[in-house]
Amino acid sequence: MAPRKFFVGGNWKCNGTGDDVKKIVTVLNEAEVPSEDAVEVVVSPPFVFLQQATGLLRPDFAVAAQNCWVRKGGAFTGEISAEMLVNLQVPWVILGHSERRALLNESSDFVADKVAYALAQGLKVIACIGETLEQREAGTTMEVVAAQTKAIAEKISDWTNVVLTYEPVWAIGTGKVASPAQAQEVHDGLRKWLQANVGPAVAESTRIIYGGSVNGANCKELAAQPDLDGFLVGGASLKPEFVDIIKSAT
Ligand code: PEP
Numbered sequence: 197m198a199p200r201k202f203f204v205g206g207n208w209k210c211n212g213t214g215d216d217v218k219k220i221v222t223v224l225n226e227a228e229v230p231s232e233d234a235v236e237v238v239v240s241p242p243f244v245f246l247q248q249a250t251g252l253l254r255p256d257f258a259v260a261a262q263n264c265w266v267r268k269g270g271a272f273t274g275e276i277s278a279e280m281l282v283n284l285q286v287p288w289v290i291l292g293h294s295e296r297r298a299l300l301n302e303s304s305d306f307v308a309d310k311v312a313y314a315l316a317q318g319l320k321v322i323a324c325i326g327e328t329l330e331q332r333e334a335g336t337t338m339e340v341v342a343a344q345t346k347a348i349a350e351k352i353s354d355w356t357n358v359v360l361t362y363e364p365v366w367a368i369g370t371g372k373v374a375s376p377a378q379a380q381e382v383h384d385g386l387r388k389w390l391q392a393n394v395g396p397a398v399a400e401s402t403r404i405i406y407g408g409s410v411n412g413a414n415c416k417e418l419a420a421q422p423d424l425d426g427f428l429v430g431g432a433s434l435k436p437e438f439v440d441i442i443k444s445a446t
Contacts, residue, residue: 203426206433235445260288299368367408383423
């Protein structure tokens with residue numbers, strides 16, 4: 197089986213202007229990074245900048261939307277459908293981000309429906325899961341992330357186009373990164389969960405990436421963990437140090 201290619205995603209969240217897009221993309225386009233064979237790089241601007249970013253970005257990097265509607269488009273004011281993303285040739289979408297789970301009450305079932313629908317339309321999915329601080333302190337981390345993964349596993353049969361993204365909520369945007377050992381423990385647990393509940397081939401081939409206060413200084417040690425196949429980066433993806441995070445692939 198082919199080794200899992202390192203994946204680095206940049207989640208720009210609800211930030212920036214058209215000028216900022218130009219600036220960030222210029223830095224990325226001028227960066228010397230490992231080859232496409234070694235790392236897959238995907239940046240995720242807000243919807244309104246997807247086309248601009250796609251037009252400017254180097255061909256070896258791709259874009260992701262930060263969300264999409266759960267079913268076929270229609271009378272859903274303010275939503276963006278998976279079909280629209282496909283129509284714009286946006287290859288990836290982030291689904292289930294903890295900010296949406298918490299602020300917009302997206303349940304694991306709703307996220308799983310979105311994942312299944314997006315995959316069925318031909319999108320590739322960065323599917324986010326993760327525990328809160330209270331859940332970690334209560335010792336239920338594995339239980340929580342397994343339940344979030346199970347919701348998805350019950351609704352999809354092909355994991356080829358899924359990147360499973362472990363993002364402890366307490367580490368997102370807080371500057372409190374998970375230690376390499378903490379991240380590895382959960383990634384290993386998730387891979388074992390996939391092995392037992394989905395199958396050994398899916399467990400072996402599915403990329404499990406980490407997100408939560410990753411930066412240029414802490415990425416190398418995290419990247420060295422055997423079950424950590426890349427990163428989803430928030431704050432640092434808006435800065436030149438994102439290039440250092442991409443370089444941690446090799
Ligand atoms: C994220 O929002 O996906 C994230 C990981 O954010 P940050 O890197 O800023 O913690």
